[in-house]
Amino acid sequence: MPTAKAPSHAKRPEVGSQPMSSMWTQMFPPKPTYTEEQVPDLSGKVYIVTGASSGVGKETATILYSKNAKVYMAVRPGTKASIAMASIQAAVPKSLGTLAILPLDLADLNAVKKAAEEFVSLENSLHGLINNAGVQALEDTNGEARTAQGYEVHIGVNVLAPFLFTRLLRGVLAATARQEHAGVVRIVWVSSIGTETIGENERGLSADYLDYWPLMSPLERYGLSKAGNWLHGVECAKRYASGGILSFPINPGHLRSDLYRQGGSLFKLALRPVLFPPRYGAYVELFAALSPTLSIKDSGAWIVPWGRLYPIRNDLVDATRSEAEGGNGHASAFWEWSEEQVKAFL
Template identity: 45%
Template sequence: MGGIITQMWPPKPAFTEKNLGDLSGKIYIVTGSNTGVGKELAQILYSKNATVYVAARSQAKATEAIEDIRAAFPTSTGRLEFLALDLSDLSAVARSAKEFITRETKLDVLFNNAGVMHPPQGSKTKQGYELQLGVNNLGHLLFTELLTPLLATTAASYSATSPNTVRVVWVSSLYSEMGSPKGGFDPENMGFTKKEQSTYYKYSVSKAGVYYQAAEYAKRYKDKGIISLAVNPGNLRSDLQRYGGQGLLHKINQKVVLFPAINGAYSELFCGLSPEVTAEKSGSYAIPWGRLAKIREDIEKGSKSAKEGGTGLGKIWYDWCLDQVEPFMH
């Protein structure tokens, strides 16, 4: 593993807004950037004159976030744009991706930051999938696949001047290592249709799945010049804990174990913009607050094919997810 202790209590971030140059002309999408880590990340990018799409379900919350960020950086020459994105409805996800393509001709980095954690047992998406699987995995996979042609043309236009800068960042979690079964998921219980599990188990599986999506996407689109990374952003005080309960342990965790959301933004910023992340590092796993590391050994093995000495579980996961979203890709 990437060291559970060092992930829970990381050293200070080494890649922050201080390491960024002018981002004028750059275009980013940050899903779930109306609050928490995503909002902090959008603010950093906008402060350096980038165009940032605040992709969120609630226009009211997104508008409020946009106004907050503009007020914090009144001299920025960047743009903040709202993009309607409901990851719990695959039809809406497809509409969102298509809308972005009509509005922009390039995309530098897609930050798949949004997520849902421990919702009430039985929560489902519009299409009937378990909510965490539907949002954390299926919604983001469909969104990414539909935006891939635009990412690829952007990378091609940069190949001579700015290689290694077009990226997809997939937000995983420490739970991918701490709460998932061997291999990250049970291939006999895809979609949790054969056996019910706790919401904690399903969240952990969804985040192991996010790692597999990042690793497999890296392989499939390597020749397109797109870099793909998964990241544990850290244990953070954010809106992700909205279903987390109100017990004593939860309250202690909020004070002791969890860090400010800005730290998670640094984890994602490292993956999306650090020059340390080169094409050779595509498919890697990053840990707080922006360091490349190894994920749990059995999960890393799953990202490799049998020929590479692995188990091929990552391909199984990706193919299953792709089958679920394929009807919405046309």
């Protein structure tokens, strides 16, 4: 396949400035305050963790299962998934919970729809959806990787697929929220510090990405896609609030995870001194999904390592506000654009 080319009118986006203090505290955070020790018994609760066959997702699934939850590992089926499930069960032999594989391929929106339909056919409750899975195609320097629907892989897999999955599960999430105490049912959108380091000025990510992405490196494309997760997490908090569903975009931290599996050995060696074990990322996910200190008033807030509310980059705040509120309304507009992209699968 030939190298992808940007149209003549495309240009690299302007990027806002992240304060050094913000970058520093997210790269070298204080000790976690919400760990497996604080997670309560989760008997009777049902959770989906995407990308649970390795890394942070596997750690999160392990802790939820250890607390007797019913955990669906939403992953591509195969040997890796089966081995991961057996590994979790062996690590927590006394769990009274249930572990199951939910086949999910985020590179195909048809498969995403099928996975959501399968879950709804099996369960009438969902207490937490953790959109953890993602791809970082560092070797795709020529821009050849595409989803089944033809999208560049980062925006297709990391942005549109979890958006569709969440939309299709809204009904069961809302039904569960009606039966539970306020704040129990939550959606976690795993973003990254890339939202702040590379996100478009005052927008984070926009439809313009479809034109300018060939001008960006694979690492930049990944960071921009994570800004899309942040936008969805913020806007979801507004749109789903009336149904009692909380939504949190998070930066899980700089972690030793399979996201870097396509990076070269020198790249991995350079990163290793500043990377933390995957379990620390799980603590951030669990804080967002379970911490009793969070309530509806916090929904949509930016959560950073290892489980703290923290201000997002100043210019990005404009995207979260409507024009009537003094913002630019971009988060809402990006949600509507995303709806248009996936409407054939709703």
